[in-house]
Amino acid sequence: MTKMGLHSEEFLHAIMQKQLRLSAGIASVFIIIIAVVPILNLFLPDVMNAQFAFGLTLTWFVLGLAIFPVLIALAMVYVRQSNAFEDEVFSMVDASTLPSADVVAPDAIPAPATATGEAPTPTSSEAAQAAH
Amino acid sequence: MAGVDTIPLMFVVGIVLATIGLGIYATRLSRTASDFYVAGRGVNALWNSSAISGEYLSAASFMGIAGMLMKFGYDVLWYAVGYAAGYVFLLLFIAGPLRRFGAYTIPDFAEGRFDSSGMRKLAVIFALSISFFYMMPQMKGAGITLAQLLKTPYWVGVFVVGTVITLNVILGGMKGITFTQAFQYWVKMFAISIPIFVLMTVFGHYGTQVSTGGSPESVAPPITETATYKFPQAGTLKMTSDGTIVPETDVKAKVNTYDAEGIVVKKEKVAYTGGAPVNLTKGQLVTFATPVKVQLNAGMTMPNYTKSEKWLHPFGPFTSKYVNPADPVSVKWVPLLYTYSLIIALLCGTAGLPHILVRFYTNPDGRSAKRTTLLVIGMLSLFYIFPAMWGSMGRNVIPSLYANGGTDLVTILLPTKLSSPLWGQIFSGITSAGAFAAFMTTFSGLLVSASSAFAHDIYGRILRPEASPESRLKAFKVAAAGVGLAAMSLGLLVQNFDINMLVGWAFAIGASTYFPLLLMGAWWRRLTKSGAVAGMLGGGLAAIGSVLFTMAVDKGWIAQPASGFLNTLLVQPAIWTVPLALGLMVFVSLATQNQVPADIRLKMLKLHAPESLGLKADYITD
Numbered sequence: 001m002t003k004m005g006l007h008s009e010e011f012l013h014a015i016m017q018k019q020l021r022l023s024a025g026i027a028s029v030f031i032i033i034i035a036v037v038p039i040l041n042l043f044l045p046d047v048m049n050a051q052f053a054f055g056l057t058l059t060w061f062v063l064g065l066a067i068f069p070v071l072i073a074l075a076m077v078y079v080r081q082s083n084a085f086e087d088e089v090f091s092m093v094d095a096s097t098l099p100s101a102d103v104v105a106p107d108a109i110p111a112p113a114t115a116t117g118e119a120p121t122p123t124s125s126e127a128a129q130a131a132h
Numbered sequence: 133m134a135g136v137d138t139i140p141l142m143f144v145v146g147i148v149l150a151t152i153g154l155g156i157y158a159t160r161l162s163r164t165a166s167d168f169y170v171a172g173r174g175v176n177a178l179w180n181s182s183a184i185s186g187e188y189l190s191a192a193s194f195m196g197i198a199g200m201l202m203k204f205g206y207d208v209l210w211y212a213v214g215y216a217a218g219y220v221f222l223l224l225f226i227a228g229p230l231r232r233f234g235a236y237t238i239p240d241f242a243e244g245r246f247d248s249s250g251m252r253k254l255a256v257i258f259a260l261s262i263s264f265f266y267m268m269p270q271m272k273g274a275g276i277t278l279a280q281l282l283k284t285p286y287w288v289g290v291f292v293v294g295t296v297i298t299l300n301v302i303l304g305g306m307k308g309i310t311f312t313q314a315f316q317y318w319v320k321m322f323a324i325s326i327p328i329f330v331l332m333t334v335f336g337h338y339g340t341q342v343s344t345g346g347s348p349e350s351v352a353p354p355i356t357e358t359a360t361y362k363f364p365q366a367g368t369l370k371m372t373s374d375g376t377i378v379p380e381t382d383v384k385a386k387v388n389t390y391d392a393e394g395i396v397v398k399k400e401k402v403a404y405t406g407g408a409p410v411n412l413t414k415g416q417l418v419t420f421a422t423p424v425k426v427q428l429n430a431g432m433t434m435p436n437y438t439k440s441e442k443w444l445h446p447f448g449p450f451t452s453k454y455v456n457p458a459d460p461v462s463v464k465w466v467p468l469l470y471t472y473s474l475i476i477a478l479l480c481g482t483a484g485l486p487h488i489l490v491r492f493y494t495n496p497d498g499r500s501a502k503r504t505t506l507l508v509i510g511m512l513s514l515f516y517i518f519p520a521m522w523g524s525m526g527r528n529v530i531p532s533l534y535a536n537g538g539t540d541l542v543t544i545l546l547p548t549k550l551s552s553p554l555w556g557q558i559f560s561g562i563t564s565a566g567a568f569a570a571f572m573t574t575f576s577g578l579l580v581s582a583s584s585a586f587a588h589d590i591y592g593r594i595l596r597p598e599a600s601p602e603s604r605l606k607a608f609k610v611a612a613a614g615v616g617l618a619a620m621s622l623g624l625l626v627q628n629f630d631i632n633m634l635v636g637w638a639f640a641i642g643a644s645t646y647f648p649l650l651l652m653g654a655w656w657r658r659l660t661k662s663g664a665v666a667g668m669l670g671g672g673l674a675a676i677g678s679v680l681f682t683m684a685v686d687k688g689w690i691a692q693p694a695s696g697f698l699n700t701l702l703v704q705p706a707i708w709t710v711p712l713a714l715g716l717m718v719f720v721s722l723a724t725q726n727q728v729p730a731d732i733r734l735k736m737l738k739l740h741a742p743e744s745l746g747l748k749a750d751y752i753t754d
Contacts, residue, residue: 006745012733015740020655023224030220034213034479038471041446042464049445055339057346059446063209064520068513071216075223075509079502082228086499086742098745 003094011093018085026078033070037063139554140281140544143561147319147568148296154312155300177500181507183310184491186317188215188508189515190266190574191273192635194320194567197516199540201523202533203436204450205346205443207467208523210474212516218482219512223505226483227492229654229739231501236493237581238486238646239589245653246661247729249594254665256589258645258672259486263582263615264622266485266638267575271623274571280541281564290623293568297576298616301583302609310494313577316569317511323566324518327547327559328525334550335529338521345527346444352437353531358430361536362423366686368436368537369418374411375432377418381406384421389413394457428535436534443527447471454699466696470704477639477706483650484642487574487581497743522546543567579615586611636704637679644671644709652717657736660728663721671713678705 004011041048041059048059056064193215201208235241242248242255271290278289300312332338344350352372360380363369369377382405389398404410409429412418420426428435442448447467454470456462482488495501526533526542529549533539544567547559587608592599599607626634645668652659652667682703684690693699701708729735 006741007733007737009733012737012740016655016736019228019740027221027224030217030224034217034475035472038446038468038475042468045445051343053339054337055343057342057444060206060209060342060444063206063213065517067213068216068517071220072506072510072513075220075506078224079506082502083499089742089745093745 004092005094006097008097014092015089019082022078022081022085026074030071030074033067137281137557137560139557140561140564143565144278144281144568147316147565148292148572150315151300151312151569151572152296154315155303157311177495177503177507179310179314180491180494181504181511182314182317183494184313184488184504184508185511185515186313186315186320186569186573187491187577188485188488188512188574189317189320189570190635191270191567191570193515193519194324194570195273195277195540195543196635197519198522198526198542199533200450201520202526202539202542203438203537205438205448206446207448207450207471209520210471211478212519214475214478215482216509216512216516218479219505219509221479222483222488223502223509226489226650226654227501227505228498230489230650231492231495232498232741232743233654233735233739236490237584237589238489238650239585239593241653242649242664243593245729245735246664246727248661251661251664252589252593254668255646255649256585258641258668259585259589260582262484262486262638262641262646263578263585264619265634265641266487267578267582267619268622268626269634270571270575270578271619272626272634273567274575275623275627276540277544277564277567277571280544286627287624290620293571293575294616294620294623297572297579298612301576301579301612301616313573316573319569320566321511321515323562323569324515324522324543327562328518328521330555330559331525331529331546331550332521335525338524341521341524341528342444345524346440348440350440350443352433352435352534354433355428355430355535358427359532360425360427362425363420363536365420365423367420367423369420369426369535370436371412371414371416371418371432372435372437373433374413376409376411376429378409378427378429379404379406380425380427383424386419386421387412388417388419390415390417426536434531434534436537437531454696454703456694456696459696462696466700469697469707470700473700473704473707476710477636477643477704480643480647480706480710481639482642484644484646485638486585486642486646487577489646489650490581490584491577499742519543575619579612579619582615583608583612586615637676640675640679640705640709641672643706644675644713648710648713648717652714654739656718656721657732658721658725658728659717660721660724662724662727663717663719666720667713667715667717670716671709674709674712675705678702678709 004014037059049057052058052061054061192211197208197211197215200211230241233241233244235244237255238259239252239255243252245251271294274293275286275289278284278292279286282288332341335341336344355375382403384401384403387398387400387402388396389400391397438449451467451470451474452463455466492501492504495504522543523539526539526546530542530546533542533545543563544560547563548556550556550559587604587610591607591611592604596603648667648671649664653664678701681690685692685702693702
């Protein structure tokens with residue numbers, strides 16, 4: 001695979017498209033699940049209002065209980081895939097175009113985060129204040 | 133229910149003292165300005181997600197959903213689902229990019245994304261208006277709950293909660309409230325869950341409550357003993373049988389009479405004399421012009437009780453309020469329209485609340501912002517299962533709340549129906565503490581977000597960009613005192629307004645302004661400043677206009693439109709105001725492509741490239 005420059009148009013296009021595709025895919029599953037409930041309520045009232053479980057009707061069971069684990073599951077799938085993609089990004093980009101720790105990018109006001117993805121070290125003014 | 137309830141009072145005092153104590157404790161840990169604003173960014177995901185959930189679960193969630201569900205039934209389940217599901221949108225499209233961009237507030241994002249200080253000003257105005265509209269119902273919740281529990285006047289609750297939280301924010305800042313908010317999520321979770329499990333062992337489980345409350349045999353319970361109920365201003369009484377009422381004082385009222393199909397056949401304005409019995413017939417709806425105590429005589433059935441199948445089934449009284457019963461098209465489609473518009477408002481509105489968005493900055497990076505959001509979705513999902521259990525049990529166990537529209541107090545009063553008065557008071561105390569935790573956390577989150585709009589955006593960026601961190605901190609404290617006082621004064625004014633109307637207002641404005649700005653700003657690089665301004669102003673003004681119109685109708689200043697569709701679109705405007713805002717953004721942006729910032733590629737890269745690539749630049753450098 002050819003590596004892309006960090007500031008290249010193709011790199012930006014690649015990461016945005018990939019992330020948008022992931023988000024939009026999960027969003028459409030999520031929107032369909034939510035949007036279909038009122039439609040079914042309107043057109044299949046006998047099914048939706050039938051006793052289902054624990055004394056709840058099917059539609060009450062879906063909206064009052066079952067939908068919550070579904071939300072959590074969709075969110076978990078998204079976070080897992082999105083993080084996997086973030087790891088992959090590192091191998092897509094040409095390392096020589098990355099800002100290194102000792103060269104401050106012109107647009108970056110404080111020091112950039114370390115390459116390990118840890119929390120940024122305190123900037124000098126922050127450190128100075130903490131010392132007060 | 134005579135006199136002050138000592139045990140609930142002790143619980144409420146306990147939660148207030150714990151809040152103050154945690155605020156003071158946290159102050160010692162909060163030293164720098166960035167600690168103060170954003171908890172030093174070093175807050176871990178579990179802690180931060182508890183804090184976000186704690187801040188989000190307001191009076192509307194803790195008391196409002198259960199009360200509305202008791203009153204209206206199935207349709208209100210959408211509130212619980214929508215409040216939780218809004219975070220899925222936030223997670224998919226907004227949390228990661230917003231955190232990576234390094235913007236502390238939405239105004240920061242607005243300015244940074246468009247290189248325009250004008251955008252910051254516009255965003256600040258919307259941040260403040262959403263915050264103030266959302267603070268008012270919290271104040272009202274505090275006022276009425278304290279009035280119920282401690283028999284204090286309304287203003288005492290507003291003043292006590294307002295003062296405690298304002299001082300807490302001034303002393304502890306964001307770090308102080310992060311501790312408090314996180315702690316109070318668990319207080320609320322405990323208070324909404326444990327007592328209902330105990331109650332279910334006594335009164336029957338969730339399914340039993342729902343099927344009993346919705347069974348065809350479920351009819352309005354008879355009033356066996358004559359009793360007096362306090363009706364607020366504009367309080368309504370819908371007769372479920374023929375019967376006699378006795379207003380204690382002179383009062384003016386409107387009386388609507390309906391036929392069997394629910395069509396109004398007579399509207400009259402009447403003046404009742406204090407002490408004189410009034411005979412009413414089944415189906416009549418009385419609206420009192422001023423607050424009044426009314427005696428409901430034995431022999432009639434509980435007023436305002438919803439018919440069983442309408443309560444249990446979708447498209448019940450809540451979504452079909454504006455249906456024209458004579459028109460089959462209206463009967464079929466208006467409730468569906470209402471449902472979809474409500475869903476859109478809740479899903480998009482969550483992503484447009486400034487006090488929630490600000491919290492994403494407390495994550496160290498986009499990855500932890502996503503992890504935090506995932507945890508929040510889990511925590512909120514767990515919480516939102518419970519309000520419906522309270523509401524459905526309240527319908528069967530404490531139907532007297534229907535009489536004067538007091539169903540909002542169901543979480544507070546239901547435990548008092550336990551046969552042991554001591555345990556009843558203890559569990560009522562636990563839920564009262566949970567309710568107080570709800571007002572206090574949401575109010576403090578809004579107070580921090582409004583105060584930092586003044587200190588960080590207006591003072592620090594617009595008025596005195598050269599201000600030192602110390603003077604900004606001072607500005608924050610002054611702003612917090614001012615905003616706190618303003619919120620208390622506004623809270624005093626809204627005693628007679630409906631909590632849900634005010635919450636709905638905040639959600640509608642958020643959904644039609646911030647949500648489109650963030651969604652399009654993060655994902656569409658051709659969005660221009662003019663496009664964003666047009667969309668936010670168009671969507672925001674349309675939403676505000678609709679709600680103002682609804683209020684004017686409610687007050688009787690304007691005649692209600694005849695069409696059920698039109699009414700629904702004005703009461704729940706999100707279904708057209710959100711697409712309007714998005715559409716304006718697209719059209720105006722396409723016409724003003726020369727305004728796209730020259731470094732848009734770098735901005736987009738910052739929004740979407742993982743932090744590991746080393747592009748991050750935070751806005752707060754002090």
